[in-house]
Amino acid sequence: MRLDLADLRLFIAIVDTGSITGGAANAHLALASASERLRKMEAEIGVPLLHRHARGVTMTEAGEVLARHARPLLAQQQRLRQAMHAFACGQRGTLRLFANTSAMSAFLPGKLAAWMAAHPAVQIETEERTSADIVSCILAGVPPAHPLAEKEEVAFAAVLNEPLVALYQTSALQQHIEQHAAELGQALNVRVRMSHFAGLCEMVAHGAGGAILPRVIAERYRQRYSFAVIGLQDRWAQRRLCLCYQDDASLSPAMRRLLEWLRQP
Template identity: 50%
Template sequence: MRLDLADLQLFLCVVDAGSITQGAVRANLALASASERLRSIEAAVGVALLERRPRGVITTEAGDALAHHARLILRQQALLRGELRDFATGALGTLRLYANTSALTQFLPHRLAPWLAARPRLHVELKERTSAEIVRTIAAGLAEAGVVSDAIEADGLILQAIAKDHLALIVPATYRLAERTSIRFAEASDEPFVGLSPGSALQDHVDAHARDIGKTLNVRIRMKTFEGVCEMVAAGVGLAIVPQAIARRQQRRHGYRTLALADDWARRQLCLCYRDWEQLSAPMRSLLEHLGGVPCALK
């Protein structure tokens, strides 16, 4: 028995109308075509489905069973079509977005929240990586897009700036250079530091720049949150490097001092990173547009 969705739709049109003539009209078919298809359906199932009467048709017991299952099948088909449409428009599914520590903690939460709230059936999986790791992952075709620092080389990929992300050095109020307004990383690299937990993209970024100048930071303790880092610095445990926006937000509460980092690598911008706008999925394009991205051809 081979019945397609058009067969089921025609059969239900006839059943609901109580007439082959009116059922054909509802199915947008000529009467002769509808009658022939109904005969083919009955031949395929090997049993009479309709009882023809002078004033129309009624279903047989087998016809009742077919009508019941046809309604279930067509209802499921409509649900499937709707879900696939939701996937295509970004209302359903799971998006994987890679981001560095700063983007995850200070930029994405308030920007992502309204977009995601408007799509209750969509899931977003955020993955924290260093900017260098994100670029490599996208270049290898293992991810669609990410949020990275503009300090990274991204040959063959597109970077679109969406927010400032300067880094600052926070120091205890009693620190010998606390009255300065700016400092180079090398001037403070021999001091005790408070770091972020292992795996933090920002901490990996700072450690890499310490190695670039031949140093290994003396990290006395590692904290999971920026607030914990700020509390440790305020208590005099050590110095720390955090995003400037976070440093300013926490300074009044904790009473440490904030010094701008004069190094080029610390004057960053957050950027969307992707390979080709046209190759992004519709949900990802929608998300990136919301975050401030615009379609852009590879330069």
């Protein structure tokens, strides 16, 4: 038996209105088309589904069974349509974002919190990754009494022999910094490693050493701790945060909405 959802929708419309004319109108079909479709349904099933009367139609026993099974199917189809519409309009889905340490700590939390509040059915998976193209505004932080504190900018090579407080080597940002030190044939002089920027800045303020961290992080924690902020002159340290994806066609509606939000100042 080959009945499609359009057949079932027409049949229920006829039953609910009590006439083939009314059912055809509700199903947005011409009367002749609706009558022909109903005839084919009855031929496919092999028994009449409706009793035709001068004042309309009533269901046969077979028609009652068909209606009883058709209604839940149509209701499920409507729920499915609504669920798929949520994906199509970007209101539902799972998005995966890779971000460097700076973006994860300073840019994404506030942006994502507001966006996710407006899109409660969208799940976002974030993962910290190393990316030389999106390392942003790396600066060196030192205690206020440090000899370098008088300078506005220094070369990265000038701080390699200084005692430093650093993130753990599992951090994408720390891996990036130490890679540039290795390219100069040196290793960082790390006294202690911390798991987060707050710990780094507090250690710097208490004279444990300098630290290399993003500008936005340094400026944020300088309001809480006392340390000088010095710019790194190296080109690799002057990076801008980028949004990277294959092409527009590869983006889901939800991802397009998120990218539009993240581009806002």
